[in-house]
Amino acid sequence: MRMNQIKVFSQDELEEIHSATLKLLSNVGIKIDCKKTQKLLEDHGCEVDNETDFVRMPESLVMEMVKKVPKSFTLNGPDGSFSFEVNTKTTQFATIGTPVKIYDPSKKKGVRKTVLNDTINQIRLVDTLEHINCSHVDVWPNDVKYTALHGHAMYQWVKNTRKPYGLGCYGGLPSQDMMNMASIACGGDEELIQNPRLVGFFSTTSPLHFPKIMTNGFEVFAKYKQPTIVAPEALAGSSAPVTLAGLLTQTNAENLGGAVLAQIYNPGARLFYGTVSHITDMKTGNSAMGSIETGLITAGVAQLADFYGYPSRGPGCVSDSKILDLQNGFERLQTLILAAQAGINYITCAGTYEATLVEALELLLIDDDLVGMVKRALEGIKVNEDTIALDVIEKVATSEKKGATFLGEMHTLKNMKKSLYMPNTVDRNRRSTWWKKGGMDIIQRAGKEIEEILRNHKRPDVPEEIESKLQKYLEKIESRTLKYYMEAEGLTSAAAPVPGSDTEGG
């Protein structure tokens, strides 16, 4: 039977959090900067406080909108040849986009700044993986203009993979660029809306704040029905109560508030009930993503998402370690297995460490293997006449041949791949054989394998017409100034947390 799911709440406790959340939304509400969005919400019965920008949402509206969120959808690669379904019953695995450094053993500090070629290699590697099916502009290249980063990422996505992609809803104009470029790649807006290509990240600012730049992008993603993760990153003890029930009530309000917005922007907009919430380390004040509590919070989110009936997203394979050590290993597995056992439907963050700020392609390959192991664990043990194998036990045990084993039995051959997960990156050789093969640790072996994988990877054939249209579009993005973006988003520099402002006028 399948392994039991981890539950952190009883039904009564879920109801308690649910009713506290509705109270929070109707009494306090969510601070929403965008006046246009405020007006839309007001038209639907919300109460807007013009001084504080808090929008209070009545219970009936919240529940009406939550019901409109689709329970399942597909995610598709640029050319549509690869797709998978996201629903409330299965689990899919993906990466995450924030790393600005990449593992490089040749450097004294073990890392270096990322460049566009790293972004490309990451996309190509994900294209070849067995279990990890989507990447999210993971590696942020430092050698392209910050304001054109999304354009470069989209262009490389179309050129290098058959799998879907994801980006942050960071601004209305960039989000529209993403839609336009995806539309060029897949053959039009209608196709894009029907068979979505992109995962959006709507990062809320906890506690209870939806910044303008994010709602601008969220609206575009909703309009095109590209599945968007409402992704609170609340930290217990600093940006949320230290008590995990409090954190989950607060982020539940952000998720439900996000659902209200999305369904008002466009009924039927596809969403994930999301989390990347974790804790604040009480000794240092730093965030601790690889903590055991991250797993508990994620498990709570899986139950809450299930309560509201739409797909959940949570982190796995995350670590706070700065190097590829034991801490890195156990934190990534502990967060992964808790998320998977809790029944999260879309688990992200493979390939990262140092709280997702650093990427290692080696870890990405290893994480694919970890996912394989975890999937096997979740399958549990199948019991039937064939798996009990009485006849084979008898045959081998009573064999006239002394020392007979099950290795040469047809039953072993037929069942081994179903019964046993065959890891790809793990070493199980005898010491002498391991030495003969170079005496390498798992990171070194993964590094060698990646060289081989990337050498053999074949990029999809992108029609020339599509490529030239995308190139032209990218040139258009490249020519814009930061000021142009600020005006497009209706932001003043003080209100816009846009890094890389030195690129202005570039």
Place this chain on the structure above:
Amino acid sequence: MTLEEQIKEAIFNWDEDKLKELCTQAIENEEMSPIDMVNIIGDVMAILGEKFEKEELMLPELIVAANVVKSTIDEIIDPAIKEMGGERTSKGKVVIGTVEGDVHSIGKDLVASFLFSSGYEVFNVGVDVPAAKFIEKAEEVQADVIGLSSLVTLSMDFQRQVIEELKKQGLRDKYKVIVGGAPTSEDWAKKIDADAWGDDSLDAVTKINQLLSK
């Protein structure tokens, strides 16, 4: 599909019944000589051995294929060759077993499979085998090589006893003796006057090839 391709496919699919049926019919209809059959099977087993070495094939896939082939050769092909008054040529005859006091068979069976796949005639005498039985079998089949496996430190000394027994009977120079198993080493092999040491199953085959080409 040619008969040769059909034979290959039956082995790749571990289909013992099919392989036996194909060989029986081909012999009856005189479509292919049993000697040619042995050669084709040898080629297929060599391919499987290479795949295993490259980790493209799992251990049971190799062992089951070897079992399928062995029972077809024993039951169908060998009798046909004998009937024709011939004898199957092989690279050599190897008696292999795990020494007294030790019941570990996996490594030894793997070596046996590899030897068989590489064209040797293999006489697997099993586990916990006393010295006298190794010698008796080697004499009976006129073996070229005796392979002694041991996986526990306590049983290692029984490898030496087999060699001492051979010396006692004046047969030491008649056979090449190779030893192997986790606790053994090159030094150990030298110490007990063995001819070679196999580090792992593939190395054992390489060493036996070398011993017989000397």
